[in-house]
Amino acid sequence: MNQPIKKIAVLTSGGDAPGMNAAIRAVVRACTYYRIDCVGVYRGYQGLIEGDFEQMSARHVSNVINRGGTILKSARSLEFKTKEGRVKAYENLKKEGVGALIIIGGDGTFTGGLKFIKEFDFPIVGIPGTIDNDIYGTDNTIGYDTALNTVVEVIDKIRDTASSHNRLFFIEVMGRDAGFIALNTGIGAGAEEILIPEENIGLEKLVDSLKKGREKGKTSSIVVVSEGDKIGKNVFELADYIGENYPDYDIRVSVLGHMQRGGSPSCYDRVLASRLGVAAVETLLDKKSGVMVGVTNNEVSKVGLENAIKMNHEINKELLKVAEITSI
Known part of the structure; x- marks a missing residue:
């Protein structure tokens, strides 16, 4: 130079x-x-x-x-x-x-x-x-900041329907190798559980957390899942496992995908x-x-x-x- x-x-x-x-x-x-x-x-x-x-x-x-x-x-x-x-x-x-x-x-x-x-x-x-x-x-x-705001806004809307129907929602956000989006939006949107690649909490802890929430009177729950989380092959397999073993949960999955990249x-x-x-x-x-x-x-x-x-x-x-x- x-x-x-x-x-x-x-x-x-x-x-x-x-x-x-x-x-x-x-x-x-x-x-x-x-x-x-x-x-x-x-x-x-x-x-x-x-x-x-x-x-x-x-x-x-x-x-x-x-x-x-x-x-x-x-x-x-x-x-x-x-x-x-x-x-x-x-x-x-x-x-x-x-x-x-x-x-x-x-x-x-x-x-x-x-x-x-x-x-x-x-x-x-x-x-x-x-x-x-x-x-x-x-x-x-x-x-990153814009993506956080986009995700939180969407989760807020999903929580409205989760509360109305007493549902458990698994919401997958981007983050193949890093859980920054999941962790921050999970806190910002008041999620009941957050699953990220850096912290493999395991199925047992997840189920225990959901059970405790039910016992404390929670009728709906939001679980934010980073796409790189290690529990199950993907968010759909995870949701299927919870649904098969705990049929009293009314479960839905939302994959936010590329909407997280867009917007002003x-x-x-x-x-x-x-x-x-x-x-x-x-x-x-x-x-x-x-x-x-x-x-x-x-x-x-x-x-x-x-x-x-x-x-x-x-x-x-x-x-x-x-x-x-x-x-x-």
Whole structure:
């Protein structure tokens, strides 16, 4: 990174998350502020390979801060996993005169970026955009707060019908490897039990908790289940087991799925994305590469992409205790 950067490219990759557009907007406008050209890359790494670029000015990102999804689109690229694909991507960047790249996404996005840096010594900075909040090196990822609000709103509506019909609802939320969404929304929505990959409570404890709730006069219950929970193969198998062995429960299952990724980003996510977009550009201008920008204790922080991928963002043990105490 000896040469001054004159043009920065930005892309979004992997699963979309509310607030990605706010991050794109901040990157583009920070480039404008620092008198650097900015190029948007459509469809993530696949767009790099195909040279699907567009020059972007501050006006290109007007009225996008409130929009969910990503205006640059996103795609998973099998071709980028090959050396030939990455060579094409590198050649397109050089042909376009791009001197550095900002990647917005999760661990898969960062893994691809890290490999690209090692092969071509190309300057890259990552911005964490995923609703799962499973990236090390930042207190929150872009999209996480919005997803929490979406899930809590839905659970509140489900509780209305659960109470009306004296039903037990199993509600599956996203989180294949991490239970951040389940734990926080479970507390926020007053769930009777929360099942997450990090804490395998087992069937016995789950059944005991439901029985105690009945004995205390609870006529309906909400169980929030992270999709990566280890009890049973999936939420439907878990619900079937409870139904077969405890037929007095009137059980329903709701899988919230991709609705958790959609919607207008919350104010928190808009501000977070704006801070990280500006920080990413400034990090590249400071001649730093191979890092992810995040926010820790309300201060912009940086962590190596390798650590962001390999190290675990730990579940807050205090929240586990809060969940146990408040669910009785």
